[in-house]
Amino acid sequence: MLRRFAPGILLFLVFAPFAQAADDESIERMRRDLTFLASDECEGRGALTQGIHKAADYIAARFEQLGLRPGGEDGTYFQKFRFRTGRSRLGAVNRLVLRGPQGQEIELPVTKQFMPLGMSEEGKVTAPVVFAGYGLNYIDPKEGIHYNDYQGIDAAGKVVIVLRQTPNPGSKTVPFGGQRNQRLGSLTNKLVTADQAKAAAVLFVNDRDKALDTDSLLPFEYTSEEMPPAKPIAAHVRRNVVDMMLQSTVGDTLSSREREIDRTLKPQSSALTGWTATIELAIERTTVEVKNVIGILEGSGPLAKETVVLGAHYDHLGRGERGSLERDEKNRQQFHYGADDNGSGTVAMLELARRFATSKGRNGRRIVFMAFAGEEQGLIGSRHFVNKPTIPLPDVAAMVNLDMVGRVRPEKNTKKDDLQIGGTGSAKEFDKLVDALAKNHDFHLSKDPSGYGPSDHTSFTEKKIPVFFLFTGLHEQYHKPADTVQTINFPGMRKVVHLTGEMLVQLANMPRPTFQDTKPAQPGGQVDVPKIRFMPGNYNSAEERGVLIGGVTKGGPADKAGIKAGD
């Protein structure tokens, strides 16, 4: 304890309010809050539950009790938003009609010869058809890679045929193999890339690797819970359909085009002159309304106009909503209590709200406390906030994200409690700031410079706001009903709260931190594989989630369809 005050009287004054907070009371408060948030009553705080609204009310009531100003809409603490959930279905009319150079007209039967992509937008497009190889645009000057399937063709407003995966997907030695295949070869990346080329629609076709046994179509359910990543509408067609069009125009088969790309690593794109396609997709979506909870603690002094955000997502997986890792079918329908993910971050945020709200004569920037919903479905709540901010975003100097801070454990070598801090490179000043903090706390800190990761801080990084991300590591109970209050290390959480409190004091008072982009230059805005050992939460696509957790959820729709991670 003494070491914290060693640097001198100034630090003592800054941190005195926290030192006085009785640790035992703090632990008891967090235990009480978490016991409620991770109770049957809150139903695992899934998007499809009523329990998530009880949790929201609980958080809002606390904000009010602490005298925080409502930071949501219409003078409330809530910022509502809707998003797509599971239970999408094909609508009444889904059509794909091809018209050839000789005036032939071929209507492909839906679900047999073509399948709407589950995550596609709805819509209707009639346009000429273009073959765009693997649909990649990947440039890496360092490695001398310049590969663009869209070079030399005009894809604007067209229907683009795109192979799945990447050239030589299994190979670890070619530029697109291994990890790059998982990222670049994803349906999401290809839709985004097609969008950048202004394509109106994408027809995916299995590459030779995916079609090895049978040329089966991706089940609609495979991505039907995803948000559309880009504007083009998309469906999946069989290889023989593409073969027919290629042969009748350029006198070539799909296989030979593929082989040529795989061999030369040069694009083989071309217009399929004379062919047009009419694609009409109708998809019935279910949406739910959930809400972010936002409370404002005003600052004072010359920096009072600026803001520091402390955020934590409070949603979880309900009764095994998408993202559950419970393998047992029956258990998967139990409440996923999400005590660590992210009840822990939520109650730590509430505890910090109390400490700051009750500390007298506080100086510096305002602190805005946020509990996000929709995180488990892909950072939807935090994205909604940064796109429709209820406080001026240019005034946000920094954001701190607490996601899974309840499982503090000793690090193997040092035996000190392990704490992972992401975003240390997201502002010029942050690395030093963390090093200084480390001196006051008995933690083994694992730093990750990246401001990106599968949790809500990413949404702020994307808006060029410096971030910190605090995380105590993955565990066996992650995304399972067994993530309960009994597994939480409350004294460890109290330590995280202390450190975060000091971090917030710094962030509220220091000169405005200078944002640094830690994003590696990549096409399609894809998030790189995090350097931190494990990361909680989700990327916003099923494919990347599959990679993250090291495989497709067993027994899930993807598994049943025989789909491998990295599709």
Ligand SMILES: [Zn+2]
């Ligand atoms: Zn999670």
